Amino acid sequence: MILAADIGGTTCKLGIFDPSLKLIEKWQIPTDTTDEGGNILKDIHVSFKDKLRVYNLSYEDFTGAGIGVPGPVDFEAGVVNGAINLNWYGHKDIKKDFEVLSGMPTIVDNDANLATLGEQACGAGRNKKDVVMFTLGTGVGGGVIVNNLLVHGTGGSAGEIGHIKVAVEENLKCNCGGTGCLESVASTLGLKNMAYKYQNEFEQSALDTMISSDSLNAKAIFENAEKQDPLSLYLVDKMTSYLAIGISNIAATLNPSRIILGGGVSQAGEFLLSRVLKQFRNFTFPPAVDSTEIVFASLGNDAGIYGAAKIVSQYKK
Amino acid sequence: MILAADIGGTTCKLGIFDPSLKLIEKWQIPTDTTDEGGNILKDIHVSFKDKLRVYNLSYEDFTGAGIGVPGPVDFEAGVVNGAINLNWYGHKDIKKDFEVLSGMPTIVDNDANLATLGEQACGAGRNKKDVVMFTLGTGVGGGVIVNNLLVHGTGGSAGEIGHIKVAVEENLKCNCGGTGCLESVASTLGLKNMAYKYQNEFEQSALDTMISSDSLNAKAIFENAEKQDPLSLYLVDKMTSYLAIGISNIAATLNPSRIILGGGVSQAGEFLLSRVLKQFRNFTFPPAVDSTEIVFASLGNDAGIYGAAKIVSQYKK
Numbered sequence: 228m229i230l231a232a233d234i235g236g237t238t239c240k241l242g243i244f245d246p247s248l249k250l251i252e253k254w255q256i257p258t259d260t261t262d263e264g265g266n267i268l269k270d271i272h273v274s275f276k277d278k279l280r281v282y283n284l285s286y287e288d289f290t291g292a293g294i295g296v297p298g299p300v301d302f303e304a305g306v307v308n309g310a311i312n313l314n315w316y317g318h319k320d321i322k323k324d325f326e327v328l329s330g331m332p333t334i335v336d337n338d339a340n341l342a343t344l345g346e347q348a349c350g351a352g353r354n355k356k357d358v359v360m361f362t363l364g365t366g367v368g369g370g371v372i373v374n375n376l377l378v379h380g381t382g383g384s385a386g387e388i389g390h391i392k393v394a395v396e397e398n399l400k401c402n403c404g405g406t407g408c409l410e411s412v413a414s415t416l417g418l419k420n421m422a423y424k425y426q427n428e429f430e431q432s433a434l435d436t437m438i439s440s441d442s443l444n445a446k447a448i449f450e451n452a453e454k455q456d457p458l459s460l461y462l463v464d465k466m467t468s469y470l471a472i473g474i475s476n477i478a479a480t481l482n483p484s485r486i487i488l489g490g491g492v493s494q495a496g497e498f499l500l501s502r503v504l505k506q507f508r509n510f511t512f513p514p515a516v517d518s519t520e521i522v523f524a525s526l527g528n529d530a531g532i533y534g535a536a537k538i539v540s541q542y543k544k
Numbered sequence: 545m546i547l548a549a550d551i552g553g554t555t556c557k558l559g560i561f562d563p564s565l566k567l568i569e570k571w572q573i574p575t576d577t578t579d580e581g582g583n584i585l586k587d588i589h590v591s592f593k594d595k596l597r598v599y600n601l602s603y604e605d606f607t608g609a610g611i612g613v614p615g616p617v618d619f620e621a622g623v624v625n626g627a628i629n630l631n632w633y634g635h636k637d638i639k640k641d642f643e644v645l646s647g648m649p650t651i652v653d654n655d656a657n658l659a660t661l662g663e664q665a666c667g668a669g670r671n672k673k674d675v676v677m678f679t680l681g682t683g684v685g686g687g688v689i690v691n692n693l694l695v696h697g698t699g700g701s702a703g704e705i706g707h708i709k710v711a712v713e714e715n716l717k718c719n720c721g722g723t724g725c726l727e728s729v730a731s732t733l734g735l736k737n738m739a740y741k742y743q744n745e746f747e748q749s750a751l752d753t754m755i756s757s758d759s760l761n762a763k764a765i766f767e768n769a770e771k772q773d774p775l776s777l778y779l780v781d782k783m784t785s786y787l788a789i790g791i792s793n794i795a796a797t798l799n800p801s802r803i804i805l806g807g808g809v810s811q812a813g814e815f816l817l818s819r820v821l822k823q824f825r826n827f828t829f830p831p832a833v834d835s836t837e838i839v840f841a842s843l844g845n846d847a848g849i850y851g852a853a854k855i856v857s858q859y860k861k
Contacts, residue, residue: 299831357698371797373690380799381674382835390829391793396713403829476708476793480688482697512707512720514616518699 228284229539230292230331232271233338233531234258236312239271242532243278246290248349248540253532254278264313268321272328291332291543293535294325295341302379305335332543338531340377340386342524343370345533346487350526357483360524361388361473363492366402367410367417373481376541389414393472399424409473413466415445415492421462422448432458449495467499471506478507478515489524496523545601546856547609547648549588550655550848551575553629556588559849560595563607565666565857570849571595581630585638589645608649608860610852611642612658619696622652649860655848657694657703659841660687662850663804667843674800677841678705678790680809683719684727684734690798693858706731710789716741726790730783732762732809738779739765749775766812784816788823795824795832806841813840 298310305322367389389410615627622639684706706727
């Protein structure tokens with residue numbers, strides 16, 4: 228059996244999986260970010276132990292533990308290079324630390340990578356060996372799977388597809404310090420960026436009050452676009468067009484059979500997807516169009532623990 | 545030992561490799577494109593047979609043959625879906641046809657893919673497991689290697705990195721039927737596209753006569769840029785900037801340790817590379833900058849046969 232943890236800035240999602248990756252039980256505990264996040268691994272360890280007692284199981288019954296963290300990971304070493312949301316600074320040898328605590332073989336990876344692997348193994352990418360996921364949330368994250376394995380790259384930056392340059396001409400600032408990134412136009416932050424930039428080109432908009440009170444969010448933009456608010460429609464058209472360029476670039480580079488859209492912004496559903504698909508067909512290298520399906524993620528917040536379990540099953544036998 | 549063939553529109557490059565991928569001998573024969581290219585495989589077979597007699601070898605001494613073709617390939621099936629330069633139309637079952645001729649296990653792949661694999665295994669990408677190559681010639685081709693294996697994708701379009709969209713705002717037509725592709729600005733054709741587009745923005749240029757006589761080529765543009773001709777410099781700056789965006793997108797998606805530039809346009813050498821590197825550093829997701837080396841291809845026209853030999857060594861034991 229396999230233990231899985233997905234560490235977030237507010238809660239840690241934990242799970243017990245059987246060898247066929249069936250989820251036996253999931254639960255969550257608060258993430259304690261005090262003391263530079265020094266209690267997080269211990270809390271997970273204690274919660275696992277408590278839960279195993281209920282099932283009359285012990286760590287010896289498990290092949291290993293998979294842990295997802297919200298920060299860059301040196302996958303082979305299992306070392307996290309800082310995770311701001313957890314108050315982790317510098318290099319943290321999470322694999323070693325959790326192995327010392329638990330005595331169990333441990334695999335550590337970035338949370339967006341593991342969510343992608345979870346969707347590929349057990350969700351919207353099931354039975355597809357080449358899958359790329361875009362997570363459209365506050366920012367844009369993602370993951371790349373080739374031949375059933377996550378691609379990590381040499382510096383652990385593979386899958387940072389929020390930072391492919393699709394909107395250089397917008398010249399909007401991205402969180403990475405650059406401009407023109409997919410994240411700078413296709414995330415909640417990006418939609419807001421564009422709302423501020425283009426507001427004055429429209430006489431009035433249902434978004435005006437939200438913009439002036441700084442309470443704008445992606446949901447409001449999509450809802451008002453569906454009601455034909457001109458600024459909202461303009462923003463959604465721009466956003467979906469840039470996203471389609473990003474997907475098109477992935478299709479020409481990797482030609483995955485499935486591209487998965489996840490994250491809060493993807494809840495805009497068919498209204499988003501129909502526009503993305505139309506632009507994708509316009510933009511994409513013709514031979515790659517028909518072989519690429521674009522679908523929504525299906526595991527929601529559980530994708531991370533599914534991925535954490537899957538990666539243990541791939542690397543620890 | 546391994547036999548390798550790289551079929552081009554004018555010549556077929558052939559080679560004999562030992563099991564450690566040392567090139568024993570290479571030679572070439574003309575490509576006979578008459579009769580819808582129906583003699584090409586037979587000619588290769590006869591030439592192999594003749595050469596093996598010299599060495600007192602027979603097909604039984606070989607693990608298999610690798611064949612590169614200038615067209616889209618269904619890698620698993622070994623089927624080519626048309627190759628205009630060879631007068632091949634529709635689906636050609638090249639793997640089966642050559643296996644029937646030779647009795648040898650045969651692997652078929654796209655020529656740009658195999659050139660990438662050749663460089664990764666024996667050339668500029670040696671000892672690096674994640675490598676991407678851009679071939680800058682008449683068009684822009686390429687290949688993607690993850691974990692020492694070529695990525696083919698679901699429809700065989702992986703590695704078509706000439707068709708990632710880096711120049712949407714230029715709105716220049718690409719050979720694929722779309723606009724905004726890397727190929728539409730960073731190939732010989734692309735440089736010419738841009739020369740026609742921007743010529744009138746410069747009072748006079750060393751390129752003017754070549755443009756009006758339609759004899760412009762990439763070499764002339766780079767040579768005149770080095771002599772500070774304003775239009776030529778402008779074109780080189782644009783081209784290198786778009787290429788840097790393309791490389792930057794690959795770095796954020798796959799974070800390969802090495803990116804290789806090959807093809808005729810790459811012969812512009814340091815004058816090209818220094819500009820690409822500068823823009824790459826500007827554009828790229830910061831954590832991916834330092835882990836990505838950009839280098840020139842080193843095997844020249846032999847890359848394809850090296851790759852054809854390597855892929856046999858990977859899939860036939």
